[in-house]
Amino acid sequence: MAKDLSIFAVLIGCTLALSAGAGHFSDLFKGGEVRFEQEFVLDDDSMPEDIFFESPSTISCDSEGNIYVVDSGAKNIKKFDKQGKFLKTIGREGQGPGEFDSLYYSTFAKDRLIVWDSGNRRLCSFTSDGDYVSSVNISYDAGSVRMLRGFPTGEIAVEMEKNYRNEPDRPQECRIDLYTSDLKFIRTIYKRDLWRKKYIRTKEFGTSTLYFPYSADVRWEVFPDGRLIIGYSEDYELDIFDRSGRKISSISHRDDPVPVSEKDKKDYFDSLEFYRAGERLKEVPEYITKYTEFPKHMPVYKNILVDSEGNIWVVLSRGNQEEDGKVIEVFSPDGNFMSRVVLEGDVAFPDNRNAYFLNKGNLFLIQTGDDDLYRVIQYKISS
DSSP states (O other), X not given: OOOOOOOOOEEOOOOBOOOTTSOOHHHHHTTSEEEEEEXXXXXXXXXXXXXXXXXXXXXXXXXXXXXXXXXXXXXXXXXXXXXXXXXXXXXXXXXXXXXXXXXXXXXXXXXXXEEEETTXXXXXXEETTOOEEEEEEOOGGGOEEEEEEEOTTSOEEEEEEEOOTTOTTSOEEEEEEEEOTTSOXXXXXXXXXXXXXXXXXXXXXXXXXXXXXXXXXXXXXXXXXXXXXEEETTSSEEEEEOTTSOEEEEEEOOOOOOBOOHHXXXXXXXXXXXXXXXXXXXXXXHHHHHHOXXXXXXXXXXXXXXXXXXXXXXXXXXXXXXXXXXXXXXXXXXXXXXXXXXXXXXXXXXXXXXXXXEETTEEEEEEEOXXXXXXXXXXXXXX
16 A cells, blocks of 8 residues: 655653662663663554554553554554554544544543544544443633643643734743643643744735744743643753642852854755745745744753653753753752753754653654654664
């Protein structure tokens, strides 16, 4: 069967956990280096011949280690056991209960698989066997989901982005909302205005989205004990909250910011693609180069992760291909600096913060080969 797939490579992510007998993460930090060793690959040959990866976007794992691949292109979720054996698909295209239109983000909250279906504008809940439980609609006025995280007690933290398309001088609203295990809204934990993009009107392209490259952003994660750590990557300051939104403590650390260079700007413009009548333009439209604003410095960090011991991993922005996404500073659960760690080998944490998934000492990576077919690769984490 022919498979017309676009090239895409991304890491899928969430909370880190070591398998039994593997030791503590703190032991890995002592050497200052961490390596990912490939264990197995999931591809189209791992599934029945009428099932294949179309456009996988995120991965989650349940408490038994089963792997759930959210396939946005196929509009379903593919379930594998912890050894990589295909078990079943969950959901199908449609608008009814348990059906999807355009699904992206997922997380496990206790024993429930939570999925964001952006096409049908709803959060959906399933059992680990794939049985539909419930859903809740989220209006356009409320914003769009950008990230999901589950709490050990079953609640769900949902990051929302609210855009003001008709107010071009107004920034986006980023907030983190708390929902019950049965998808009832409880409260807003965190809120901040920021610029990720703006909308401008052009004669040639109509209303267009203008992004702010290399801009600071909100990064956050959930601790195993139910606390949250939230930071704004313009500065190296991280705040720890309880689920009520009360700030418990703060972490402040020094790091020299990396300037945005002329090469960084050129690389950004070179990465953009614009089409007219089905053909790609040779040059970026003038309004893009004219109105795009660059910050003076890169964000201090790319992402925040929390491992199963509660240690905090801060993935630093380094501004060059050799080190970017490969340098991590680690803090203890109470916020004390522990070590700077370098990832050895070819694997690095990408810009997409929904792109990390480390579970029971393993890292999952979605990538495409020269044949443009998707593969899910499991790596073992070692020192």
